[in-house]
Amino acid sequence: MSELRDRARQARAILEETIVDALDGQPGGFYNNELTRLLDLESDYEGRQSNYLTYSLLGGLLTDGRVKKEKRDGRTYYMKANEP
Incomplete structure (x- = not known):
């Protein structure tokens, strides 16, 4: 089981x-x-939760401070955070 977790973390x-x-x-x-679309990670799910994988990954990157977000024109844009 730990091998599976290690592979998932990698x-x-x-x-x-x-x-x-x-x-x-x-x-x-x-x-x-x-x-x-750029990374070819679009989900095949037709429900409201499509493309959730990238949202989840972006959430972790936001928490880690590696990514920031900004609302513009009614959309949320994600950008690389400035280096400390």
Whole structure:
């Protein structure tokens, strides 16, 4: 069971780094759907909770201070946080 958790943690870390790298190349940021399309992480779920994977990953990155968000034009944009 711990091997499965380790693999999941590694996969999450890779996805988080990929998101941060994508945001680093886009100073104006992305909103969630743009990011999911760019990284080909769109969900196949047809309900209201589509593309939740990237929301979840962005939430962790926000908590860690690696990403910040800004509301513009009725949308929430995610950007790489400034380095300390």
